[in-house]
Amino acid sequence: MPNVRPQPAHAPAHPLRWGEPFPEAAHETLANGQMRRNLAHATRTIRDKRLRVTAELPDWEALRDAGAAIKHQVMSELPALLVELERNVTARGGHVHWARDAEEANRIVTDLVRAKGADEVVKVKSMATQEIGLNEHLEAEGITATETDLAELIVQLAGDMPSHVLVPAIHRNREEIREIFAGRMADAPAGLTGEPRELAMAARAHLRAKFLTAKVAISGANLAVAETGTVAVFESEGNGRMCLTLPETLVTVMGIEKLVPTFRDVEVFAQLLPRSSTGERMNPYTTLWTGVTPGDGPQEFHLVLLDNGRTKALADEVGRQALHCIRCSACMNVCPVYEHTGGHAYGSVYPGPIGAILTPQLLGTGTKGSLPHHDATASLPFASSLCGACYEACPVKIDIPTALVHLRGRMVEAEQRRPLPTGWATAMRSAAAVMTSGSRFAVAARAAGLGRVAARGERIGRLPGPLAGWTSVRDVPAPPRQSFRQWWSQHESEER
Amino acid sequence: MEAREAILARVHDALARSQQGPAPEVVRAYRASSDVAPGSPEALELLTDRLVDYRARVHTADEAGLPQVLAGLLAAAGSVVVPPGLPWTGLLESLDVEVLGDTPPLGNTELDRAGAVVTAARVAIAETGTIVLDGQPDQGRRALSLVPDHHVCVLRRDQVVATVPEAVAVLGRHPERPQTWIAGPSATSDIELVRVEGVHGPRTLDVVILG
Ligand code: SF4
Numbered sequence: 204m205p206n207v208r209p210q211p212a213h214a215p216a217h218p219l220r221w222g223e224p225f226p227e228a229a230h231e232t233l234a235n236g237q238m239r240r241n242l243a244h245a246t247r248t249i250r251d252k253r254l255r256v257t258a259e260l261p262d263w264e265a266l267r268d269a270g271a272a273i274k275h276q277v278m279s280e281l282p283a284l285l286v287e288l289e290r291n292v293t294a295r296g297g298h299v300h301w302a303r304d305a306e307e308a309n310r311i312v313t314d315l316v317r318a319k320g321a322d323e324v325v326k327v328k329s330m331a332t333q334e335i336g337l338n339e340h341l342e343a344e345g346i347t348a349t350e351t352d353l354a355e356l357i358v359q360l361a362g363d364m365p366s367h368v369l370v371p372a373i374h375r376n377r378e379e380i381r382e383i384f385a386g387r388m389a390d391a392p393a394g395l396t397g398e399p400r401e402l403a404m405a406a407r408a409h410l411r412a413k414f415l416t417a418k419v420a421i422s423g424a425n426l427a428v429a430e431t432g433t434v435a436v437f438e439s440e441g442n443g444r445m446c447l448t449l450p451e452t453l454v455t456v457m458g459i460e461k462l463v464p465t466f467r468d469v470e471v472f473a474q475l476l477p478r479s480s481t482g483e484r485m486n487p488y489t490t491l492w493t494g495v496t497p498g499d500g501p502q503e504f505h506l507v508l509l510d511n512g513r514t515k516a517l518a519d520e521v522g523r524q525a526l527h528c529i530r531c532s533a534c535m536n537v538c539p540v541y542e543h544t545g546g547h548a549y550g551s552v553y554p555g556p557i558g559a560i561l562t563p564q565l566l567g568t569g570t571k572g573s574l575p576h577h578d579a580t581a582s583l584p585f586a587s588s589l590c591g592a593c594y595e596a597c598p599v600k601i602d603i604p605t606a607l608v609h610l611r612g613r614m615v616e617a618e619q620r621r622p623l624p625t626g627w628a629t630a631m632r633s634a635a636a637v638m639t640s641g642s643r644f645a646v647a648a649r650a651a652g653l654g655r656v657a658a659r660g661e662r663i664g665r666l667p668g669p670l671a672g673w674t675s676v677r678d679v680p681a682p683p684r685q686s687f688r689q690w691w692s693q694h695e696s697e698e699r
Numbered sequence: 700m701e702a703r704e705a706i707l708a709r710v711h712d713a714l715a716r717s718q719q720g721p722a723p724e725v726v727r728a729y730r731a732s733s734d735v736a737p738g739s740p741e742a743l744e745l746l747t748d749r750l751v752d753y754r755a756r757v758h759t760a761d762e763a764g765l766p767q768v769l770a771g772l773l774a775a776a777g778s779v780v781v782p783p784g785l786p787w788t789g790l791l792e793s794l795d796v797e798v799l800g801d802t803p804p805l806g807n808t809e810l811d812r813a814g815a816v817v818t819a820a821r822v823a824i825a826e827t828g829t830i831v832l833d834g835q836p837d838q839g840r841r842a843l844s845l846v847p848d849h850h851v852c853v854l855r856r857d858q859v860v861a862t863v864p865e866a867v868a869v870l871g872r873h874p875e876r877p878q879t880w881i882a883g884p885s886a887t888s889d890i891e892l893v894r895v896e897g898v899h900g901p902r903t904l905d906v907v908i909l910g
Contacts, residue, residue, distance in 0.1 A: 241891070248892050265728040272725040279722035282710050295875060301703040353898060354889035370889055377891050399890040403898050410899065415807040415846075431874040441845070441885035441900030448841040449807060459706065466874040470867035471729070473880075474827075481888070484749060485827035488900065489880035490841070496877050498804070499840035510706045518713035 209362035252482025274527035291432025295494020305335035328352035329423025366546030420446035512565030534593035733861035749828025753883020776814030784836025
């Protein structure tokens, strides 16, 4: 057995809530030099590529505006659009299922796999199925789910949790991956080296037989068109095409927010997504399908529409824009906090800036009748420097800083309504004066950068709230007349 | 149906609490078309540049020169799969290569053993180096351009448009057809972000621009 240990060390109890609050979890990553080096290299590379290809388009800002407006429209008309999608998928021979929560979705998928008499399925990387813990559930039901995306395969074999939305194994380097393959992939070639091509070809050979014989595939969806019932998956490796094309049955699990109204809207997201995500002009493969096409691809298609907390997020007038997210991961690649803590610190399948606003909302942290206010996820909105880089990078202009501040206010308010058993709750209360005037704080933070708001003394080491634990290890002077972001880029280059 | 009604009720309820008036209108100020005309030398040049950047190989041919180009590309293939409506099937039969028709449909293992596949395409996008297949008889079902390790795609030059919106306008005439958008051979950057071409799809993509 190789000496590669799973990361994080303990398997999560819940895909959206692994346990430790952000500040404690962040300490672990900060101590892992290898992971931080891998991360810094990766985020910087993708960031640079992204800037190059977005600068290439003269109408990039107009595309972002259109993307943001389409998503706003989708949320506003969600009930009608969902019904329209259902009607059109069904009209083309597909089946639509609705799932209120993870448990219901898992049961629907399991029943569909069982009905086909299959005890093995191939999977396309998908955030929705990770969010519901589908693989673990299937395994408990005696069904083996094989992740076919290279990074997901690495994560699965290593017993890891993904640490990035786009490159889930970003925390592993080639030597670690070689060890993982050599030790845990039954048919790994002897004498495998750490050469990326060799590793990729080993995965190709390993998965080929599975693709050619699989009866059932499970995927997520990047978008679905209400007007036509068309579903789309954007990918790179061709494992998506394999899963979406060869098996007899395809089950797609999709969040209810992933809609676009018209087929024409594809032109907006087909430009925004690849450039924001991998920094490519276009991802190598995109598959679009509408229900069932006789003689071409799976002859049985099931679409599972998943709520799982999305309607909780939708009820929040500020926070609901988190549902506009197209999972491009641009925000994590520009986030100074993510770069230093890594994805695992967020304790959820959704890391980084979007995770900081999406995870607590999906779980209903700080809302009535949902999770206790001191739940680990309540610390996530504090896991940010509010530098605004995520907002600038986001292809659909999600105002993450404002949402963060709004959610902070919500958490603080919730804390004030109850006794304060935890240490960080006290810390939060002391910051409440600023936090609860959410809009003023947002304006101040965005205009000046957090540096001047937080650094009333000379140090940024005193970030308010539970993040104080994290910032105490990065105790640094904050020049007063600079935005945090300007300060950060300067400081960052000094570091290297 | 219980879950369906429950979710729709939750969505309605959520919107009642959070919706601040009607959503702003969607303004499409982005480029819906381009100064670069479909099939123009500029469009072809741009497409070629982008495809090559993705490690696809690009060739040009006129009708008369096509047999020679295809013969060169398929010389080592051994066998080639053809969709049922491919216009150049007769031509391929004159070459030194076994031609495998897809009627009745070939099994996955037969496809896996084939040396190459030749298809047509619906449209190509120059700015993004993308060719799109929509499953019509000259392109075949999706598995054909997926399983064989070598894909030769023959494009007519008038199918090359400059921008994504122009291509979506073409594809939007038949949105129900299964579509495969291909930008270079498959690739992964999952290991230390080193790009490796050809993971699961065809490892070699040849694009022949005709006319
Ligand atoms: S929030 Fe925006 S930048 Fe972040 S993953 Fe979602 S769409 Fe991309």
